[in-house]
Amino acid sequence: MQTKQIFEPSEEEPEPAVGWPSDWLRAALGLCTLQALESGTTYGYAIINELDRAGLGKVKGGTLYPLLTRFETAGWLDVEWRPGEQGPGRKYFKLTELGHQELAMQRKAWHSFTSTTTTFLTPKAPKN
Amino acid sequence: MKTKQDRKWLEALTLELRIHNIPGVKIGDTLATVKEHLADSGESAQVAFGSPAEYATHIAASTTTQNVSLKGTITRSAVGLIAFLAFTQATVPWVAGEALRLGVAQVAWLALPVVAALSVPLLFDKLLRNFWILAALIGTAVSGGVLAAFSAPRTSAEAWLSVAPLPVLLITASIMVIVSFIDTIATAKDGDDSIIDPLRSQRNAQKTRAFSVASNILVSWIFPIAALALLVLSALLGR
Structure with missing residues (x-):
């Protein structure tokens, strides 16, 4: 199946950089995208590169842009189109106040979740 | 647009977005975003976004659609x-x-x-x-x-x-x-x-x-x- 091989963002994206299950990355991608937007105005491909540099793998456009569209619809992002010097224009994204609140809330929840999970995963001596 | 395939892909995406009752302004925004990404990444539309039908489905699930179809x-x-x-x-x-x-x-x-x-x-x-x-x-x-x-x-x-x-x-x-x-x-x-x-x-x-x-x-x-x-x-x- 040609199409399946080429486009299955829910199965194949993002590409794991260090062999993590794609489920983990998919669960964290929304929060990490919000984090990439925290430092200021940025655009789609810059977010992809930042996530890649952070070790999260190269996210496909087919995965990232629907996510950004969802954030925009939720009111977490302000967007602005600017003409490109060469080629097409560029869409810039910026977190709104609501977006910053959402990031803070999700970050806190994520830390709580990973802390609980890490505690639970601590190796224990086998019971006799 | 880089290739004939990408142009055809964009035409197919436009049709699929229309079928999903996505407003014209949002379709324009989506097409421009795809073009921007292709110029930045050098990828083909099919590789970066998958099939037009599936990408349109993802966009439709992420945004509001209009009542008039x-x-x-x-x-x-x-x-x-x-x-x-x-x-x-x-x-x-x-x-x-x-x-x-x-x-x-x-x-x-x-x-x-x-x-x-x-x-x-x-x-x-x-x-x-x-x-x-x-x-x-x-x-x-x-x-x-x-x-x-x-x-x-x-x-x-x-x-x-x-x-x-x-x-x-x-x-x-x-x-x-x-x-x-x-x-x-x-x-x-x-x-x-x-x-x-x-x-x-x-x-x-x-x-x-x-x-x-x-x-x-x-x-x-x-x-x-x-x-x-x-x-x-x-x-x-x-x-």
């Missing part, structure tokens, strides 16, 4: 077309002061365009995605109309059914006017839904919208206008 507009056009075809059959007999004579074969052939028009809502997605299904449907409708014209009874003795043409004209004209009126209300209520490039100036976009709304309203009345023109022409030639 393309399906409704096309269905209304199909009803208007059936009324117009019936109107054309009754025009000449009415001008000539004769009964509208229908033969069995003629009615059977006329059923083809009617069935074709009524199947539009059911086959809507397939028609838009597959050119050959659309071509077959149009071919069926046109063939039915032509064969009906050739098999029309020439004398009263050949006629299977004779009806007064005036009620047919009045009923079909009323249907055309009602359908056009509904279309006009829908156009006026929802405004223009053209695909707008996000980088176009606001003034240009407003001009495009105003022109598009006016032309959409004109298109909504195309069947009543054509019917009136046919009636006038038949009356002039019939003198």
